Amino acid sequence: MASEARLYTFSQTTKDALRKFRLGTSRASDPQAVIYLIDKQTKEVRIDDDATVYTSLADLAEDLPDHAPRFILLSYPLTLPSGRLSVPYVMLFYMPETCNAEVRMLYAGAKELMRNTSEVTKIIDIESAEGLDDIPKTLGAA
DSSP states (O other), rough: OOOHHHBBBBHHHHHHHHHHHHHHHOOOOSSSEEEEETTTTHHHHHHTOOOOOBBBBBHHHHSSSSSSEEEEEEEEEEEEETSSSEOOOOEEEEEETTTOOHHHHHHHHHHHHHHHHHHHHHHEEEEEEEGGHHHHHTTTTT
């Protein structure tokens, strides 16, 4: 991870936003998601320009680009089969099949660093916006 830490950067503002999102969504009653990207010139990992917090997976799916990867932080409240309430905090690694090799390498190289910096418990790989439909089942919703 040391080499990734030298290549990719997180501004203090981004680190603060990551922490605030993680702590602020731990007791949320609705799904909450934010999209992060890597600036190709500076290699800075930052929140997407519009900084939207999505409360619907359908809205999130509409805003995902067709040909560019993204990191999506997701807090998804659900009821487990046992009846217990759980709010998993995960990262969705969105990598469409249509991405070029250079961009694939850029995001793949930052995947673990993003996981560690955002303090997520699990990474879920998806290749299309339709993959969001399976998220509740993947997380174990009743």
